Amino acid sequence: MAHKLDVLGLFDNEYRDDGFRTCSVTGLEIHRSVENLVKLFGLTAVVALLYGGIFAITVAMTRWEVIGLLDPGDFYTHLSLHAWNLLIFWMVFMEIAILYVGGPMVLGRRLPFTSVAKAGWLVMVAGALLVNYAIWTTEAPNEAPLLTAYVPMPISPLFYAGAIVFILGTVVAALPFFATMWYEKRENPRKTLPLVSFAAFVTGIIAVEALVGGLFAFVPTLLWRLEYIQWWDAAWYRQMYWIIGHGTQQINLVAMIAVWYFLTHVVAGAEVVSEKVSRTAFILYLFFINLGAAHHLLSDPAVSTGWRLWNTSYAFYGATFASLIHAFAIPAGIEAGRRKRGKGGGLFGWLTSAPWRDPVFSSTIFSIILFGFLGGITGVMMGQLQLNMTWHNTFATVGHFHATVVLGTTVAFMGLIFFVIRTMFMRQYVSERLASIQPFFYSAAMGVAVLMMMYVGILYGVPRRTAEVVENIPGTEFSLSAAAPLFAVFGIFALLAIAGGILFVLVAVGSLVFGDRVESADDNADLVADGGLGMAQDPDDPVHAYEMRGTFVLCLVFLGAFVITYLLNWYLLTQLWSIGA
Numbered sequence: 001m002a003h004k005l006d007v008l009g010l011f012d013n014e015y016r017d018d019g020f021r022t023c024s025v026t027g028l029e030i031h032r033s034v035e036n037l038v039k040l041f042g043l044t045a046v047v048a049l050l051y052g053g054i055f056a057i058t059v060a061m062t063r064w065e066v067i068g069l070l071d072p073g074d075f076y077t078h079l080s081l082h083a084w085n086l087l088i089f090w091m092v093f094m095e096i097a098i099l100y101v102g103g104p105m106v107l108g109r110r111l112p113f114t115s116v117a118k119a120g121w122l123v124m125v126a127g128a129l130l131v132n133y134a135i136w137t138t139e140a141p142n143e144a145p146l147l148t149a150y151v152p153m154p155i156s157p158l159f160y161a162g163a164i165v166f167i168l169g170t171v172v173a174a175l176p177f178f179a180t181m182w183y184e185k186r187e188n189p190r191k192t193l194p195l196v197s198f199a200a201f202v203t204g205i206i207a208v209e210a211l212v213g214g215l216f217a218f219v220p221t222l223l224w225r226l227e228y229i230q231w232w233d234a235a236w237y238r239q240m241y242w243i244i245g246h247g248t249q250q251i252n253l254v255a256m257i258a259v260w261y262f263l264t265h266v267v268a269g270a271e272v273v274s275e276k277v278s279r280t281a282f283i284l285y286l287f288f289i290n291l292g293a294a295h296h297l298l299s300d301p302a303v304s305t306g307w308r309l310w311n312t313s314y315a316f317y318g319a320t321f322a323s324l325i326h327a328f329a330i331p332a333g334i335e336a337g338r339r340k341r342g343k344g345g346g347l348f349g350w351l352t353s354a355p356w357r358d359p360v361f362s363s364t365i366f367s368i369i370l371f372g373f374l375g376g377i378t379g380v381m382m383g384q385l386q387l388n389m390t391w392h393n394t395f396a397t398v399g400h401f402h403a404t405v406v407l408g409t410t411v412a413f414m415g416l417i418f419f420v421i422r423t424m425f426m427r428q429y430v431s432e433r434l435a436s437i438q439p440f441f442y443s444a445a446m447g448v449a450v451l452m453m454m455y456v457g458i459l460y461g462v463p464r465r466t467a468e469v470v471e472n473i474p475g476t477e478f479s480l481s482a483a484a485p486l487f488a489v490f491g492i493f494a495l496l497a498i499a500g501g502i503l504f505v506l507v508a509v510g511s512l513v514f515g516d517r518v519e520s521a522d523d524n525a526d527l528v529a530d531g532g533l534g535m536a537q538d539p540d541d542p543v544h545a546y547e548m549r550g551t552f553v554l555c556l557v558f559l560g561a562f563v564i565t566y567l568l569n570w571y572l573l574t575q576l577w578s579i580g581a
Helices: 032-063 072-107 114-136 157-187 195-225 234-245 247-268 275-297 305-311 314-340 359-382 395-423 432-460 481-514 521-527 533-537 549-574
Strands: 020-022 029-031
Touching: 029 032, 032 072, 032 114, 032 395, 032 481, 072 114, 072 157, 072 195, 072 247, 072 395, 114 157, 157 195, 195 234, 195 247, 195 275, 234 247, 234 275, 247 275, 247 314, 247 359, 247 395, 275 305, 275 314, 275 359, 305 314, 314 359, 314 549, 359 395, 359 432, 359 549, 395 432, 395 481, 395 521, 432 481, 432 549
Parallel strands: none
Antiparallel strands: 020 029
């Protein structure tokens, strides 16, 4: 029976007397306790996406100076609200939902301590509201903090208090997931965790590391702003801040890859080519990925040359190697799995025969491709000591993290929400056609907008934080008017991308409110991979018996793009000065 507050029936699935039901798509045994919490955190994430997306309109139309919507003071406030709601709140609420999916849902367990999970949600919401209030009501001499809020910049103490509350709420919300892992290993000490659960566990550890770093950064800074301490070390703040500042993006990345493995398996029939290799890649993330934060400090005078060399060489490439493993393992798993199902004619028949009309599949594949080519390659460029000089604090940096966080993580999470609408909320899409179009439209438009951000940053050195650059940089006579044509392309495609985001919200929310209810397993039959998921369990038909030559060719294309981009960036670096001139 639905709760009296559940007027839309969104939490009203049919469970057996023991509280479990069997998912007709995944075959998982799902308990009411975990499913309801996944829905709660997912819905909250979509609200943050909608709210932050509103500020995407005002920010993009200000940077496109032909429109120049906001004055510089308001621009920074809107930019801060855009960044915190999309880069933090949308992502982190989704990631808690993913932990619950990867943990108790995949393992077929109840979610323990549901009251703790609900308390964590309440504290997270309170922290998010406080941060938004602090940014929106910022007045001189305080300044809107964006994401960095570097000491000694005057920032409202309410902002730091809100950030701390949100961090603590996230830790509390993650506790039931870790308790699930504890119970699972205690009851099954010799049983290996499924790969998705293992990935979720690694995500959880990296998350705790990042969140603790955030407390080390924000708690003493709050005390300084409240004048309990008179001075705080700016260099210490920067070091500690980037543990969470970039660490939160590493959580996004690992959670996103867990979603890739999960969704490609369910809707496309992908199999894991090598469990050991994929698990090793996740372990490499555990040790090395947070070192990627170093690229924010490569131009910082407070850190030593040795520190920079270490973080931009052997340690950094440990995480890069892990990403390259996943870049091969996931498409190889799709190719082998689909060839096994008789869907692999020719070199790329396994890919062209895939369910591209399914927004769950297309979102996942676009996320993999666009993250790899635009976000992953540029991340390696920025992480190199010399090349970082041409990227640092230019608009190209903004292009990089839109390639990773938007084209990568957000598109993958959109695919997951499409999947959850059908399999947990048990609603058909309000429009199959619009749902099918949305991933193509949004990914294409945002892809062009991201390329324009990178071009104006790399080719013209356009700075990332000012509202005006083309007509003039405040306080100087320096002109970047040559970048105006590329900014025009950026503005048009930014508007199209925003329209794609609005389309996602309309389809998602419209489906929840007006979508027909999924009444039987047949209604979701189109989501099940060809031949069913049981084929992956056949020991007489191993995945290694099938060729993966299409994936090999795709990897060569990726390697070629990597080499060309690398050489081009070094060429551009040499153009900054003339040796011997």
